[in-house]
Amino acid sequence: MADIEDFGNIEVIFQDEEDKKAPRCPHGPTVLFEIKCKGEKNGRRFYACSACRDRKECSFFQWENEKVSEARLLAREQQNLSKLPPFSHAQYCARFREYASLPLDQRRFCVDCQILLLPGEWSSHSSHHILSDITVSQLRRPSLLLCPLENNKSNAQYLFADRSCHFLLNVLFGLGFRKVLCLGTPRFHELIKMQSIDNKSDPIKSLLLDIDFRYSQFYGQDEFCHYNMFNHHFFNGEEAAKDFLDFLTEDGSKVVMVADPPFGGLVKLLGHTFSKISEIWRKLQESSASEMPMVWIFPYFFEPRILNCFPSFTMLDYQVDYDNHPLYKHGKSGRKQSPVRLFTNLCPKDIVLPKEEGYRFCSICERYVSGENKHCSICNACTSKNGKEWKHCPECGKCVKPSWLHCSLCGHCTLPNHQCGQMGCYNCGDQGHKRRACPSKGKKNLQQQKSGKGAKGTFSRDTNKTTGKNKRGKNAHGKKKMVR
Numbered sequence: 001m002a003d004i005e006d007f008g009n010i011e012v013i014f015q016d017e018e019d020k021k022a023p024r025c026p027h028g029p030t031v032l033f034e035i036k037c038k039g040e041k042n043g044r045r046f047y048a049c050s051a052c053r054d055r056k057e058c059s060f061f062q063w064e065n066e067k068v069s070e071a072r073l074l075a076r077e078q079q080n081l082s083k084l085p086p087f088s089h090a091q092y093c094a095r096f097r098e099y100a101s102l103p104l105d106q107r108r109f110c111v112d113c114q115i116l117l118l119p120g121e122w123s124s125h126s127s128h129h130i131l132s133d134i135t136v137s138q139l140r141r142p143s144l145l146l147c148p149l150e151n152n153k154s155n156a157q158y159l160f161a162d163r164s165c166h167f168l169l170n171v172l173f174g175l176g177f178r179k180v181l182c183l184g185t186p187r188f189h190e191l192i193k194m195q196s197i198d199n200k201s202d203p204i205k206s207l208l209l210d211i212d213f214r215y216s217q218f219y220g221q222d223e224f225c226h227y228n229m230f231n232h233h234f235f236n237g238e239e240a241a242k243d244f245l246d247f248l249t250e251d252g253s254k255v256v257m258v259a260d261p262p263f264g265g266l267v268k269l270l271g272h273t274f275s276k277i278s279e280i281w282r283k284l285q286e287s288s289a290s291e292m293p294m295v296w297i298f299p300y301f302f303e304p305r306i307l308n309c310f311p312s313f314t315m316l317d318y319q320v321d322y323d324n325h326p327l328y329k330h331g332k333s334g335r336k337q338s339p340v341r342l343f344t345n346l347c348p349k350d351i352v353l354p355k356e357e358g359y360r361f362c363s364i365c366e367r368y369v370s371g372e373n374k375h376c377s378i379c380n381a382c383t384s385k386n387g388k389e390w391k392h393c394p395e396c397g398k399c400v401k402p403s404w405l406h407c408s409l410c411g412h413c414t415l416p417n418h419q420c421g422q423m424g425c426y427n428c429g430d431q432g433h434k435r436r437a438c439p440s441k442g443k444k445n446l447q448q449q450k451s452g453k454g455a456k457g458t459f460s461r462d463t464n465k466t467t468g469k470n471k472r473g474k475n476a477h478g479k480k481k482m483v484r
Contacts, residue, residue: 010035012268013045023068023076025060026083027051027211028233031269032064050231050269051211085213086115089226089236092216100139107134114146116217140194142218143186149212158322159187160260167318168258168295168342169195171351173204176254177293179247180206181277183229183259185297186215187323193223207247222247229261230269232276249284256293256346267302271309296343300385306343316342317370317387318353337387 013032022029031050036043045064052058060076062068068076087095099107099116108117112128131145138145143159160168165188172180182189189208196203208215209227213235216226221243226235234240248255257277261270278292291312298306303315320340344351348367353359358371362382365375370387376399383399384390390399393413395406404413409420 011043012266012272014272023047023060023062024080025049025058025076026080027058028228028231028235030060030062031231050233051228051265053264053266085216085226087216089216089221089224089240093220096217100136104133104135108132109134109145111147114214139218140197141190142215143190146212146214158260160185161321161323162191164320164322165191167354169204172256172258172295175256175346175350177256178202178204178253179255180204181247181255181257182206182208182210183227183257183261184210185258185260186210186212188258188260189223205247205253207244209244229259229273230265232273245280245284248281254293255281256295258295258297260297263299267298267305267309270296271306275309291345294345297340298343299339300341301339303341303343303385310343310345312345313343314345314348314367315385316344316348316351316353317359317368317373317382317384318342318351319370319387339386 011034013034015032022032024030027049029050030047032045033048034043034045047060047062047064049058049060055061085092095116095118098118102119106119108122109115109131110117110125110128111131113125116134117125117130134145148159168188169191180188180192182192186208189206192204192206196205207222208219208224209229210224211226211228213226215224218224221236221240225240225244227233227240228235234244257274259270259274274294274296278294281292282289291310294310294313296306296310296313297320300315306315307313318341319338320342321338322340342351348365349361351368353368359368360371361367362369362373362375364380365382367382369382370384372387372389373382373384374389375382376390376392378392379399383392386401389402391402392399393404393406396413400413403415405416406413407418407420410418
């Protein structure tokens with residue numbers, strides 16, 4: 001079956017009572033969506049995987065109210081069971097204790113299977129790539145042993161660089177937080193654990209919630225929960241959910257949530273989960289606070305969607321970088337700068353950005369901004385989103401990127417070489433549908449069909465930039481991977 005997103009616009013439907021009846025895929029309860037096709041007044045609803053937008057990763061699909069045969073239900077159950085981890089979390093913990101007691105020369109890790117090997121398992125992995133002499137330091141940093149997952153639409157693992165980890169930890173520690181709920185931030189969780197070992201007099205506790213079950217090998221049940229942040233699902237059931245609740249309530253310390261979701265994930269689903277966690281936290285507290293303290297790490301171009309979920313959030317100018325991402329680096333110029341920012345309901349003026357990296361304090365906005373983010377007296381704000389100086393457009397009534405020009409035909413600022421008035425499909429030019437619903441999807445764009453070659457200066461919907469001569473550099477694969 002073709003990808004359902006090819007046929008029209010899709011909306012997420014949140015119905016708590018219906019969620020309880022939702023069928024399950026290997027990633028937990030599925031989500032109800034509604035698709036509206038061209039020419040149809042009413043949409044049609046269906047269930048699909050909450051975590052995977054790519055149906056190659058999870059093929060689950062079921063129309064709402066569809067009658068499913070017993071044979072299909074049985075096959076689905078068998079499929080779900082086949083995707084479970086080879087061991088339970090309790091078994092992983094027992095294996096780790098045995099593994100840690102082994103002499104250094106008997107500690108081995110199978111790179112192919114991504115598992116810590118006990119001596120009795122060596123023979124079955126003899127043809128695999130094996131790492132030997134695994135030290136205690138390596139066991140404390142499992143993100144350096146495990147190969148990162150790389151699907152942007154489900155479980156991409158871009159691991160924080162040490163610079164970003166240390167900055168965030170220092171800020172939260174300085175604000176008095178002594179517990180951190182880590183959603184999809186294994187590198188940050190590692191740093192907190194290591195800092196707590198070094199600073200036993202005033203430690204910070206952390207609980208990692210992550211969809212990657214491989215971390216069950218390294219952390220106890222009070223340190224890690226196998227979790228899907230797109231549907232608030234604990235794979236280990238009530239036992240893991242209880243560990244989560246205990247973490248929020250124990251010892252009365254201030255707790256903050258830090259989340260770094262896959263950038264290809266649906267913001268609406270993430271916002272729903274984070275709101276649910278915040279509401280659980282609020283009910284457990286005696287405080288009158290309306291929201292749990294949160295830091296959501298995401299690219300700046302998702303700001304409107306995030307603020308739609310959490311109007312109390314502010315986007316900070318701090319540039320988050322990653323060790324294993326080809327483009328999201330700190331200090332690069334132009335498009336190679338990391339677009340990832342911190343969205344938070346913490347007071348912006350309390351989060352001091354490092355002056356040695358060029359950040360400065362704006363006394364009017366009462367927050368730290370990047371050095372080139374100039375305050376606009378007309379907008380009465382430091383308006384830049386990407387850290388560069390923006391210019392004010394009187395016709396649009398707002399600040400825009402310096403490379404953009406106001407187009408009187410389109411009625412707004414845009415790139416100089418755009419196609420005026422093009423509001424429909426950027427693939428074939430038809431005004432009746434968008435590119436993702438184009439029946440000619442996958443074919444060359446309209447200009448290429450007419451001229452037989454790439455049209456210099458044409459507007460590309462996918463990359464939001466002019467397309468030049470269609471050159472492919474050494475990072476071309478990485479750039480294509482990040483198109484969302």
